[in-house]
Amino acid sequence: MRYLYFTSLFCVLISVFYIGGTVYAAELFFEPKIQEVGVGQEFQVSLILDPVGEEINAVAAKLSFPEDLVEVVEIRDGSSILTLWVEKPALQNGKIAFAGIVPGGFIGILGPYEEPKPGKILEVIMRTKDVGQGEFTIEEAQVLLNDGLGTPADFQASNFKLQASRDIEVVPIETFPDTIAPEPFTPEIAQHPDMFEGKYFLVFSATDKQSGISHYEIQEVKNGIRETKWQRAESPYLLQDQALRSYIYVKAVDRAGNERIETIESQHPVRWHDNWWIWIIIILGSMIICIIWKILRKRD
Amino acid sequence: MRNKSFIAALILIIGSGLLPVVFFDLDSAQASGVYVTGYISVCGDGVAHGDEVCDGNDLKGKSCQDFGFSEGTLACNVTCDAFDTSNCYTPPTPPGGGGGGDLARETGANFSGKAYPNQSVTLLKDAQVIATTITGSDANFSLRVTGLTSGIYIFALYSEDYQGRRSTLLTFPLSITLGTITNVTGIFIAPSIDLDKSEVKRGDNIAIFGQSAPQADIVISVSSDEEFFTRTISDKDGIYLHNFDSSVLEYGTHYTKSKASISNLAIISSFSHSVNFLVGTKNVLKTAPTKCPNKGDLNNDCRVNLVDFSIAAYWYHKSLSSAMKETECEKLNCDEAINLTDFSITAYYWTG
Numbered sequence: 071m072r073y074l075y076f077t078s079l080f081c082v083l084i085s086v087f088y089i090g091g092t093v094y095a096a097e098l099f100f101e102p103k104i105q106e107v108g109v110g111q112e113f114q115v116s117l118i119l120d121p122v123g124e125e126i127n128a129v130a131a132k133l134s135f136p137e138d139l140v141e142v143v144e145i146r147d148g149s150s151i152l153t154l155w156v157e158k159p160a161l162q163n164g165k166i167a168f169a170g171i172v173p174g175g176f177i178g179i180l181g182p183y184e185e186p187k188p189g190k191i192l193e194v195i196m197r198t199k200d201v202g203q204g205e206f207t208i209e210e211a212q213v214l215l216n217d218g219l220g221t222p223a224d225f226q227a228s229n230f231k232l233q234a235s236r237d238i239e240v241v242p243i244e245t246f247p248d249t250i251a252p253e254p255f256t257p258e259i260a261q262h263p264d265m266f267e268g269k270y271f272l273v274f275s276a277t278d279k280q281s282g283i284s285h286y287e288i289q290e291v292k293n294g295i296r297e298t299k300w301q302r303a304e305s306p307y308l309l310q311d312q313a314l315r316s317y318i319y320v321k322a323v324d325r326a327g328n329e330r331i332e333t334i335e336s337q338h339p340v341r342w343h344d345n346w347w348i349w350i351i352i353i354l355g356s357m358i359i360c361i362i363w364k365i366l367r368k369r370d
Numbered sequence: 371m372r373n374k375s376f377i378a379a380l381i382l383i384i385g386s387g388l389l390p391v392v393f394f395d396l397d398s399a400q401a402s403g404v405y406v407t408g409y410i411s412v413c414g415d416g417v418a419h420g421d422e423v424c425d426g427n428d429l430k431g432k433s434c435q436d437f438g439f440s441e442g443t444l445a446c447n448v449t450c451d452a453f454d455t456s457n458c459y460t461p462p463t464p465p466g467g468g469g470g471g472d473l474a475r476e477t478g479a480n481f482s483g484k485a486y487p488n489q490s491v492t493l494l495k496d497a498q499v500i501a502t503t504i505t506g507s508d509a510n511f512s513l514r515v516t517g518l519t520s521g522i523y524i525f526a527l528y529s530e531d532y533q534g535r536r537s538t539l540l541t542f543p544l545s546i547t548l549g550t551i552t553n554v555t556g557i558f559i560a561p562s563i564d565l566d567k568s569e570v571k572r573g574d575n576i577a578i579f580g581q582s583a584p585q586a587d588i589v590i591s592v593s594s595d596e597e598f599f600t601r602t603i604s605d606k607d608g609i610y611l612h613n614f615d616s617s618v619l620e621y622g623t624h625y626t627k628s629k630a631s632i633s634n635l636a637i638i639s640s641f642s643h644s645v646n647f648l649v650g651t652k653n654v655l656k657t658a659p660t661k662c663p664n665k666g667d668l669n670n671d672c673r674v675n676l677v678d679f680s681i682a683a684y685w686y687h688k689s690l691s692s693a694m695k696e697t698e699c700e701k702l703n704c705d706e707a708i709n710l711t712d713f714s715i716t717a718y719y720w721t722g
Contacts, residue, residue: 128714151543153524154679156686156713171496171679171713173720174526174541177682182410182419189522189543197647212710218643218665218718220487220703231702250519256498260677263667263695265684277496304682336508 096124096213096223097188098131100206100230107169109240111142112197115206115230119151119213124223127216128178130157130169130193130307132226136204137164144195146325148282151176151189154275159192165209166194175216198234206230248280248326255317257320265306266345270314276322276330284325290316292340315340325338328363371417382701395408397403408483408542408557413450414475414550417493420449421555425434434458441628448475449551456489478516483557484509484583484637485529485537491559492559492722494526494539505529509583520548528721531562531721532609534661538643548716558639561588561610561628565647571596572621575613576647582630582639589668591641604630619649666719682708684715 084233095274097120102233119129129152132337135142145159147168152170159168208227215221257274265271287300290310294317309318314337322330342348411419416426424430424446432453434442441459484505486489493501493513505511515525538560544552561582570576578590585603588610592598598618604610614626616696625646631638648654662672666679685694685708695706702712 079470084615126408127717128710148523151522151524156710169710169713172541172543172716173494173522173717174524174539175717175722176541178525178544179522179543180410182412182417185541187545212695214710214714216714216718218715220714253496253519254517258675258677260680262677262681264691264697265681271680273676275497275676279519279523305676306684353463368629 096121096225099228104231107234109198116193117191118188121189127214128171128214131211134207139202139204140196143197146193148278177186204232243319250278251328252278252322252324252330266308270309274305274320278324284323287321289319292316375446388679408554411553422590425450476516477518479552480514481554482512485559486531486581490527494722518546529559533659535562559635560642562638562644563628569650570616570655572649573617573652579611581608586630590628592626624656663719673721
């Protein structure tokens with residue numbers, strides 16, 4: 071009987087510990103969590119978000135890595151769950167900084183008869199420079215709930231450990247050629263008194279599911295005929311033609327060089343009498359007709 | 371006696387191991403408030419899930435004989451919603467024409483379910499509007515997206531009720547595989563919700579109303595320190611109304627939200643937006659509903675989209691002008707700065 075008493079007490083304590091101690095927090099972690107690589111070898115690390123039952127709609131962080139041990143070769147965001155970047159992932163003072171949102175929130179990637187799976191935020195291709203041990207850390211991270219208030223979510227961040235040594239054979243990273251253009255997108259002309267002194271500007275955002283978007287280029291042409299010269303641009307872009315008479319072409323270029331061009335028709339197309347060269351033709355034509363008419367009259 | 375004690379102890383040990391597992395599931399579902407409404411199946415993955423009639427070689431045990439033919443090869447059509455009997459035959463009749471070879475498959479996704487009767491449903495792909503449709507009088511809708519590539523897509527759906535109130539945004543992050551059609555069925559958009567008063571005199575009724583599918587079972591939650599639940603059924607137009615007796619509530623601010631279910635279809639929605647009201651000493655009628663989102667609409671066009679995101683991004687980590695401070699206070703979190711919290715608010719109210 072005493073045996074039963076102690077076992078019951080043990081079970082109750084264990085249950086209370088489990089129930090009371092269970093913490094439901096989102097997780098921000100690297101994949102893989104630990105890796106051994108050779109010197110001079112390129113390797114890939116992904117930053118993953120697991121919402122763990124929460125609905126997350128904004129994430130920002132700075133990823134710190136041992137600069138004496140590794141260098142960044144490439145940052146890929148093509149397969150990111152963050153659909154809009156407030157800060158596109160980039161190197162800033164030796165750290166990879168990013169901030170982005172998922173409109174509507176992210177609860178995990180859904181599949182048939184499966185629990186929601188964690189989603190990738192970005193992946194980094196790095197190259198080892200020297201022998202040694204190092205750790206990638208997640209700093210100044212913010213993970214916000216999709217609750218309309220931007221409430222910070224409870225989350226746990228875990229680091230990535232790297233061991234670089236000479237006696238490990240270099241294995242190249244498997245790459246798949248990206249031959250697919252960025253997804254179709256819809257640029258939009260907008261105006262707001264608190265931006266660009268109330269002038270018209272253009273907003274655009276494209277996605278590329280393979281290598282990710284590299285940059286955008288723009289053309290504003292009045293006659294609608296696309297030229298060969300493009301201008302690099304970022305959204306929001308202050309339009310040069312504030313009369314909105316130009317056709318606007320926006321080109322999204324992915325990291326593999328594939329392009330998608332979207333067009334905005336002229337809002338106020340140039341009318342025929344707005345073209346100075348038409349007036350010159352009319353005047354010259356009229357003069358020629360007058361001269362011919364006078365010559366013909368003289369002959370009569 | 372000693373043996374009995376030992377067995378009882380063993381049961382308790384096993385029980386204690388299982389208990390946390392059971393609590394984990396219940397607790398996480400309730401605490402998070404995150405519900406996935408809809409059933410997902412992938413047409414083209416060779417496994418007939420959910421509503422799929424068949425998928426590739428998975429014919430759910432059917433053969434040509436089940437369709438009145440004596441011989442031949444039964445196949446599945448490209449959309450996984452019907453069998454392809456074109457290669458089934460009964461001798462001496464030769465096999466029917468056509469067929470053979472792989473059918474070219476599109477890459478895309480289908481979304482179907484219930485919203486509000488005769489109202490619009492909007493589908494977003496990666497935060498941009500890609501398709502809209504109007505539901506039937508039974509509130510059913512179906513939307514199809516094709517031309518996708520392989521990768522992670524964030525799809526989202528919302529509807530607007532008969533007075534322009536928007537539902538919550540229901541998101542479906544999906545991993546799309548080339549040559550497959552992902553079917554998301556059984557979606558049930560959350561009800562719309564509104565109140566007749568912004569302040570109710572304690573003891574008087576406050577009307578909680580909105581729209582869902584016809585004849586849906588509506589559960590209304592009124593919460594403050596204590597949470598009250600009440601039920602009603604929507605009418606043939608999906609409209610529901612419940613007069614809530616405020617005498618059970620303390621003075622102060624309270625919140626209400628609703629969700630819907632249709633038991634014979636085994637579908638349940640997530641909770642609606644939460645709306646607040648004050649229990650006080652007088653009745654103050656609420657102004658007419660507006661189609662414009664409460665927050666995030668920085669350029670006042672009654673939409674929250676890339677333009678609003680871009681306006682916020684322009685001021686990100688910059689000192690705000692006095693005019694922008696006013697806009698930020700009215701449309702965002704009023705902390706005189708544009709930071710990630712403001713973008714989170716924008717993401718919540720997103721309309722595309």
